[in-house]
Amino acid sequence: MRRFAVIALAFLMPSLAHAAPVDGQVTKIDEAQSKITLKHGPITNLNMDGMTMVFAMTDAAALKTVKVGDKVKFEADRVNGRLTVTKIEKVK
Numbered sequence: 001m002r003r004f005a006v007i008a009l010a011f012l013m014p015s016l017a018h019a020a021p022v023d024g025q026v027t028k029i030d031e032a033q034s035k036i037t038l039k040h041g042p043i044t045n046l047n048m049d050g051m052t053m054v055f056a057m058t059d060a061a062a063l064k065t066v067k068v069g070d071k072v073k074f075e076a077d078r079v080n081g082r083l084t085v086t087k088i089e090k091v092k
């Protein structure tokens with residue numbers, strides 16, 4: 001039973017460290033610089049509490065799918081040393 005628990009944890013840990021969807025709201029979009037400002041909830045994989053901050057985008061085209069004021073779900077990670085949104089989706 002104990003061994004099973006350890007094995008189960010081993011499976012769960014990598015997914016915890018991986019980017020998980022975060023709730024946020026778009027407060028600013030800068031298409032020229034491919035940047036987005038998000039008011040976001042805690043980002044566990046980046047050890048970050050909720051705040052409003054600027055992110056780079058891996059996919060500049062994704063900026064066209066959201067607008068200021070939209071509630072979004074997004075994933076963020078450190079890419080080449082920059083805090084970057086790797087995935088973003090408007091929440092209906």
Ligand SMILES: [Cu+2]
Nearest residue numbers: 048049051053
């Ligand atoms: Cu932040």
